[in-house]
Amino acid sequence: MSDARRxxxxxxxxxxxxxxxxIFYDPRFLQGRFFEQSLGGxxxxxxxxxxxxxxxxxxxxxxxxDSRNIVLSAANLEFHPDDLNNFQTFGCYFQNRDARxxxxxGTYIAPNVGLITANHDxxxxxxxxxxxxxxxxxxxxIGMNSVILPGVELGPRTTVGAGxxxxxxxxSGNCIIAGVPARVIRNLESATSEQIIEVEExx
Amino acid sequence: MSDARRxxxxxxxxxxxxxxxxIFYDPRFLQGRFFEQSLGGxxxxxxxxxxxxxxxxxxxxxxxxDSRNIVLSAANLEFHPDDLNNFQTFGCYFQNRDARxxxxxGTYIAPNVGLITANHDxxxxxxxxxxxxxxxxxxxxIGMNSVILPGVELGPRTTVGAGxxxxxxxxSGNCIIAGVPARVIRNLESATSEQIIEVEExx
Amino acid sequence: MSDARRxxxxxxxxxxxxxxxxIFYDPRFLQGRFFEQSLGGxxxxxxxxxxxxxxxxxxxxxxxxDSRNIVLSAANLEFHPDDLNNFQTFGCYFQNRDARxxxxxGTYIAPNVGLITANHDxxxxxxxxxxxxxxxxxxxxIGMNSVILPGVELGPRTTVGAGxxxxxxxxSGNCIIAGVPARVIRNLESATSEQIIEVEExx
Numbered sequence: 001m002s003d004a005r006r007x008x009x010x011x012x013x014x015x016x017x018x019x020x021x022x023i024f025y026d027p028r029f030l031q032g033r034f035f036e037q038s039l040g041g042x043x044x045x046x047x048x049x050x051x052x053x054x055x056x057x058x059x060x061x062x063x064x065x066d067s068r069n070i071v072l073s074a075a076n077l078e079f080h081p082d083d084l085n086n087f088q089t090f091g092c093y094f095q096n097r098d099a100r101x102x103x104x105x106g107t108y109i110a111p112n113v114g115l116i117t118a119n120h121d122x123x124x125x126x127x128x129x130x131x132x133x134x135x136x137x138x139x140x141x142i143g144m145n146s147v148i149l150p151g152v153e154l155g156p157r158t159t160v161g162a163g164x165x166x167x168x169x170x171x172s173g174n175c176i177i178a179g180v181p182a183r184v185i186r187n188l189e190s191a192t193s194e195q196i197i198e199v200e201e202x203x
Numbered sequence: 204m205s206d207a208r209r210x211x212x213x214x215x216x217x218x219x220x221x222x223x224x225x226i227f228y229d230p231r232f233l234q235g236r237f238f239e240q241s242l243g244g245x246x247x248x249x250x251x252x253x254x255x256x257x258x259x260x261x262x263x264x265x266x267x268x269d270s271r272n273i274v275l276s277a278a279n280l281e282f283h284p285d286d287l288n289n290f291q292t293f294g295c296y297f298q299n300r301d302a303r304x305x306x307x308x309g310t311y312i313a314p315n316v317g318l319i320t321a322n323h324d325x326x327x328x329x330x331x332x333x334x335x336x337x338x339x340x341x342x343x344x345i346g347m348n349s350v351i352l353p354g355v356e357l358g359p360r361t362t363v364g365a366g367x368x369x370x371x372x373x374x375s376g377n378c379i380i381a382g383v384p385a386r387v388i389r390n391l392e393s394a395t396s397e398q399i400i401e402v403e404e405x406x
Numbered sequence: 407m408s409d410a411r412r413x414x415x416x417x418x419x420x421x422x423x424x425x426x427x428x429i430f431y432d433p434r435f436l437q438g439r440f441f442e443q444s445l446g447g448x449x450x451x452x453x454x455x456x457x458x459x460x461x462x463x464x465x466x467x468x469x470x471x472d473s474r475n476i477v478l479s480a481a482n483l484e485f486h487p488d489d490l491n492n493f494q495t496f497g498c499y500f501q502n503r504d505a506r507x508x509x510x511x512g513t514y515i516a517p518n519v520g521l522i523t524a525n526h527d528x529x530x531x532x533x534x535x536x537x538x539x540x541x542x543x544x545x546x547x548i549g550m551n552s553v554i555l556p557g558v559e560l561g562p563r564t565t566v567g568a569g570x571x572x573x574x575x576x577x578s579g580n581c582i583i584a585g586v587p588a589r590v591i592r593n594l595e596s597a598t599s600e601q602i603i604e605v606e607e608x609x
Contacts, residue, residue: 044464050461055253056246068271068293068474070314091294091497091518095313095317097314108531110293111476111499112518112551114347114365116212122362122379122391125311125344139533142521144499144553145552147347147365159528162520162553163586165366165381165570176528178571179385180366180586188528259449271474271496273517280472296517296550315518317550317568325565325594328514328547335447348518350550350568355557358443368569382491383569383586 007041021045029063030082044088049141057060066090072097078102098131104138104156114147137173157188217245224248229254232266236282247291268295273299279320282306301334307341307359317350340376360391430459435469446520465483472496478503480495480521485509504537510544510562520553542578558571563594 025045031069034041045063049055051067058065061074063081068090071077076096079086086092091112094101099117103109112125118131132151136142140154148154152166155173158186160166160182167181176186205378224233228248237244244267251267254260260270264277266284279299282289284394286306289295298371299303302320321334325347329342335354339345343357346365351357356370358376363369363385370384427436431451440447443522447470454470457463464471467480469487474496477483482502485492489509492498497518500507505523509515522536538557542548546560549568554560558572561579566572566588582592 033498046462056252060423070292089476089499091315093292106532108526111520113346114314116347116365120311120344120362122344122360124308125342125362127359139531141528145348145366145518145551149365154480157531159531161571162522162555163366163551163569165364176587180381196490202593258453273495294518296495315551317517319550319568323514323547323565324545325563328563329512329544348551348569353570366569368567382475383584 005193014042017042017045021049021058024049025064026062029081031085032084034082041084044084063087063107076100079104080105084194096131098128099150100133103132104136105138106138106139107140107142109142110146110162111142112145113142116147117150119150141172143178161185187203213243215358220248224252227252228323230286235287237285237287244287245288263321266290269380279303283308286310299334299337301331304352305336305338306360307339307343309341310343310345312345312390313347313349313365315348316345319350322353323351335375343376347390355373364388422542423448423451427455429472430455435487435490438490440488442491447490450490455487469493476500482506483509487512487540488512496586502535502537502540503579506539508539510542510546512544513546513548515548516550516552516568518551519548523556525556546579549584564578567591 012142041183048064051059052059052065055067057067058071060184062069062083065071065087069087070091073096076099077094078100082107086103086109086160089111092109093114095114097117101115101117115134117134118128121127121129135153137154137156137158139156140158142160144185145162146160148166153171157169157174158170159166159176161176161178164178164182165180166177170177170184174188175184177183178185208345218370247267255264255268256268258270261268261274263275266287268274268290272290272295276298276299279302280297281303286308289306289312292314295312296317297320304318304320318337320337322332324330324332337351338356340357340359340361342360343365344369348365349367351369356372356373356374359374360377362379364379364381366379367385368383369380370400373380377391381388382385389397414472450470457473458465458467458471461473463473463478467477469490471477475493475498477500479502482505483500484506489511492509492515495517496609497509498515499520501520501522501524505550507521507523521540523540524534527535539560540554543560543562543564545563548566549570551568552566554570554572559577560574560579563578564579565582567582567584570584570588571586578595581590583589584591
């Protein structure tokens with residue numbers, strides 16, 4: 001987008017869009033880097049008004065959520081508006097009707113990731129076992145096609161490898177976990193980015 | 204929804220919707236708990252008429268299927284209308300062109316699950332190997348991001364852990380299986396719900 | 407579709423559709439088996455004009471991509487137009503902003519597959535590690551819910567089992583790999599289709 005069009009957007013389009021968006025969304029979520037530094041947030045707002053408010057997918061959620069994801073409970077989800085990107089890819093399931101999901105600031109969630117706070121009862125799958133909170137620290141990265149199970153706590157700067165199933169907590173953080181079930185495959189304590197690249201190339 | 208609006212829906216909206224729905228869907232699938240005890244089924248019908256009949260995703264399927272899933276063959280799928288919920292989340296692939304998928308009553312299928320009755324031929328991926336039926340018993344739960352491979356039979360009350368790949372049958376049921384490939388991690392024969400919760404917390 | 411309607415489509419509808427499609431898509435991708443031998447390609451074109459050009463999902467991509475997938479960079483993706491089917495299911499993530507993805511001719515990609523050329527930096531997930539090309543040979547098959555990691559090269563006729571995470575290269579091809587992480591579970595060198603079926607039934 002050219003500078004002139006960008007200025008046009010800022011002066012004329014954004015104020016109108018902002019007014020309309022506040023009818024459908026909680027203003028607390030209409031701020032942060034995606035609304036001030038880029039247009040991304042406003043595109044999500046327009047798309048969300050169509051899919052959430054008109055088609056009814058994630059209708060109850062007071063922030064933009066792409067229709068290819070499911071958020072069960074807005075009240076049971078904690079995150080910073082700068083991390084709204086985590087609701088805009090696809091295939092993610094925030095299953096938090098019975099317990100809270102807390103996402104630390106600057107945490108990235110890849111597509112097709114499940115955060116599951118309550119299992120079905122294996123003895124009677126029509127009901128759920130009691131929910132258990134999921135807490136993800138700041139600066140984590142949850143790889144594509146991973147699932148985080150009830151009660152899991154991941155400390156800050158935890159990387160979850162693609163396709164992992166995280167069945168227990170890793171509260172100290174600063175590590176890479178991977179596998180089914182997930183185990184620590186590397187501690188980050190004293191590592192530099194260059195060393196991590198080297199290791200990944202060796203493997 | 205208030206009682207008054209609910210009554211209004213029952214008297215005026217539902218009969219009209221029911222008549223229209225019968226143009227597009229087989230009436231056998233427009234009954235059961237989602238149509239009698241809740242409005243859920245009617246919401247799926249309205250959404251499905253848009254995505255299936257207008258946009259053409261799963262157009263051939265005579266029951267409501269959310270556009271984020273793929274059902275290859277309606278004729279090769281057996282399930283009870285009370286379990287229509289299994290077609291309303293996202294990411295599920297019912298690959299049953301060459302063989303049947305049977306879902307036992309009260310079985311729950313999580314998002315991003317594949318039920319694959321025919322593999323591509325590794326020697327010539329343009330063609331498929333012969334299809335093999337998949338049979339899931341009653342009261343099972345298939346966890347998120349799992350895949351069930353051709354020929355698999357799961358007995359009643361089998362729980363498949365998230366992220367599992369089920370490569371062989373577990374016909375006796377009453378167990379929790381998990382992993383890549385899936386193995387039995389617990390038998391349910393003599394377990395109570397409380398014991399299962401305990402075990403899950405220990406692991 | 408009857409022969410008469412097919413002829414009608416060929417004489418009247420296709421030329422008009424072809425003209426309109428060329429406004430939105432690169433003609434190089436509007437050819438091959440899906441446009442000449444079937445109507446499939448034209449259905450993808452109509453759907454794509456709605457989801458890509460109007461709703462803006464994968465807007466920048468000059469070939470039809472179903473809205474349930476994400477292609478980050480069209481310039482960094484190499485494939486044959488006869489394999490356009492690989493962009494029409496759901497849940498696939500072609501993460502190739504920083505490096506190239508090459509798909510060999512006649513390769514099949516199942517739903518919910520990730521091809522990831524650049525990891526987030528575990529020490530600072532706001533930035534990515536340098537991208538590394540992914541190269542998939544001809545006649546491969548990538549099973550549902552699998553993820554291919556940066557730098558991976560798969561030789562021709564590699565089958566990747568469902569739910570696999572491919573962390574390293576298998577450049578010689580002619581094998582079935584599976585698991586988290588993926589390992590060779592069978593070489594195809596001297597196998598016949600019948601032998602493969604037998605082995606799969608035994609397992």
